[in-house]
Amino acid sequence: MLPPLLDWYAAHARDLPWRQEDCSPWGVLVSEVMLQQTPVARVEPIWHEWLARWPEPGDLAAEPTGEALRAWGRLGYPRRALRLHACAVQLTEEHGGLVPADLGALRSLPGIGSYTAAAVAAFAFGIRATVVDTNVRRVQARAVTGEALPAPSLTVAETALAQRLLPVDPGTAARWSVAVMELGALVCTARSPACGRCPIQQSCAWRAGGYPAYDGPPRRGQAWHGTDRQCRGLIMAALREAPDAVDLSALTALWPDAEQCARALDGLVADGLAERVGQGRVQLPG
């Protein structure tokens, strides 16, 4: 199944800016953090703005965190912007302003977990790293294990399988990983997989088994309406849109439950996403 998938990728891969030959490791790292839980279409324009404004880690490190938060826009999970900024600072102070070509060093950066470290190592430096994201998990579950969907959270067995499937040659391994991810994103999708145009349908265990339905533990949806998350989102949107500090009263007006709103704001301040200034006013951290 290796050659068909690599050939398919060569023919059908999307032309994404962070896949360009001249994209810097910093550009790859920024893209990977932005893409955590966020669709490509929403990331692309923001990625261009970030790379134009902060072409190197040192450029971002020189800014206050509030600028990163404002430029993050509505990508969601704004703590990622904070961690990206912290990344830039750490790269500047400890790595000469460069992204390290080392899995362990990458993993020690803020906001860089096992997936992102492997992805940057593989895609920016051609290192043979085991890249396991939600696409890889789903493709493996279907094509190899014969199940409709992977378990709710990553298992050791899945990582071991991905490692076993990974081609030996480092450059080929990196192309393989991005090809599996692309297949999961474009063909072997969660909702309605396009099995008819799948390059590895002949060797797919899920297909061979007659496409059995998912029978694992229930997948928990994330609550939203009325939660602290929704309230935090409203507050952050207000802070981003305001040119400077916002009155506390303007924030509590956004939410029916004043007590919950106050608690949400406390959380944002504790997380470094917001900052209290004098006279009951709040702003993005300066």
Place this chain on the structure above:
DNA sequence: GACTCGTGGAC
């Protein structure tokens, strides 16, 4: 391990 953490598009 179970939670928490944004946002918007697709169905």
Place this chain on the structure above:
DNA sequence: TGTCCAAGAGT
């Protein structure tokens, strides 16, 4: 309309 989902990480 509500539910599911999207290149996860940190606690």
